[in-house]
Amino acid sequence: MSTSVIADVGVVGAGTMGNGIAHVCAQAGFRVTLSDVSLDAARAGLTTIGKNLEVGVQKGKVSAADRDATLGRITVTEGLERLRGCQLVIESVPERLALKQGVFQALSALVADDCILASNTSSLSLTEIAAAARHPERVVGLHFFNPVHLMKLLEVVRAHQTSDATVEAVRAFGASIKKELIVVKDSPGFASSRLGLAVGLEAVRMLEEGVASAEDIDRAMELGYGHPMGPLKLGDLVGLDVRLAIAEYLYAETGSAAFRPPQLLKKLVRAGKLGRKAGEGFYRYRAD
Ligand code: NAD
Numbered sequence: 001m002s003t004s005v006i007a008d009v010g011v012v013g014a015g016t017m018g019n020g021i022a023h024v025c026a027q028a029g030f031r032v033t034l035s036d037v038s039l040d041a042a043r044a045g046l047t048t049i050g051k052n053l054e055v056g057v058q059k060g061k062v063s064a065a066d067r068d069a070t071l072g073r074i075t076v077t078e079g080l081e082r083l084r085g086c087q088l089v090i091e092s093v094p095e096r097l098a099l100k101q102g103v104f105q106a107l108s109a110l111v112a113d114d115c116i117l118a119s120n121t122s123s124l125s126l127t128e129i130a131a132a133a134r135h136p137e138r139v140v141g142l143h144f145f146n147p148v149h150l151m152k153l154l155e156v157v158r159a160h161q162t163s164d165a166t167v168e169a170v171r172a173f174g175a176s177i178k179k180e181l182i183v184v185k186d187s188p189g190f191a192s193s194r195l196g197l198a199v200g201l202e203a204v205r206m207l208e209e210g211v212a213s214a215e216d217i218d219r220a221m222e223l224g225y226g227h228p229m230g231p232l233k234l235g236d237l238v239g240l241d242v243r244l245a246i247a248e249y250l251y252a253e254t255g256s257a258a259f260r261p262p263q264l265l266k267k268l269v270r271a272g273k274l275g276r277k278a279g280e281g282f283y284r285y286r287a288d
Pocket of ligand 1 (some may be wrong): 012015017018035038041045094096103120121144146238
């Protein structure tokens with residue numbers, strides 16, 4: 001079966017990533033329904049979108065008319081029922097396989113047969129997520145980056161079951177929301193998380209061995225390789241608990257020593273030093 005033209009996009013989960021995804025889709029002209037477990041959470045997502053658009057207006061990058069039209073295209077809702085008429089639904093709930101599979105199962109019972117179901121997972125197996133859907137050939141990974149409205153990359157992840165038509169449809173969709181696409185097959189950590197983790201975990205091991213200070217390890221990649229942010233700073237930004245969970249998953253899946261979680265990372269997480277959000281990780285942060 002071919003896929004129909006995408007005009008209505010549903011987003012499940014209005015947190016850090018979900019509201020960013022709703023933002024870029026609405027700004028590109030799609031009608032967006034942003035759903036969460038509670039209406040308050042969905043409304044909070046819309047408030048964040050409004051604030052981010054306002055920053056764009058202040059910087060002269062977004063017109064006031066564009067801000068208003070973008071917000072006007074977003075409807076917030078509790079639960080999944082109002083996603084029934086969407087041609088594309090993008091799931092962005094927390095990184096737990098059973099939770100995501102439950103969402104895909106519920107969506108499968110609701111949407112039309114030709115609706116594409118996408119997941120924003122950053123590491124879980126798309127093939128396992130797709131297995132929970134009624135039409136696994138129309139399941140695909142759409143891995144966005146944080147903050148979604150500023151980061152150019154969109155990593156399209158092809159599950160074992162994903163059809164060519166689905167990949168072509170999301171390629172066109174990705175171009176229409178002005179992202180640069182890469183297409184990777186489902187494998188642990190895809191391309192971005194696998195490479196990012198390998199560098200990030202090696203940086204932790206170097207810090208553990210006393211090779212250099214955290215500042216100097218970060219400066220090596222910032223000044224020597226042009227990375228906008230060193231790997232330890234980036235770990236603090238993403239959250240050390242999130243980093244550790246992905247490392248444990250990749251180590252279990254691949255057995256590669258590159259992903260063995262370093263002791264220092266485990267210790268920091270056990271001590272509650274989770275990075276920026278906790279006020280301390282590899283660095284200390286002032287409370288603003
Ligand atoms: P988050 O915790 O900020 O947001 C998750 C939202 O999902 C919350 O608002 C929660 O209320 C909602 N939710 C939970 N269960 C739900 C359900 N059954 N139905 C509807 N909504 C539900 O999480 P996040 O950081 O936005 O991450 C979401 C996904 O994006 C994860 O898979 C994560 O791995 C991935 N991701 C995160 C980042 C990042 O930098 N944070 C980057 C790329 C990908």
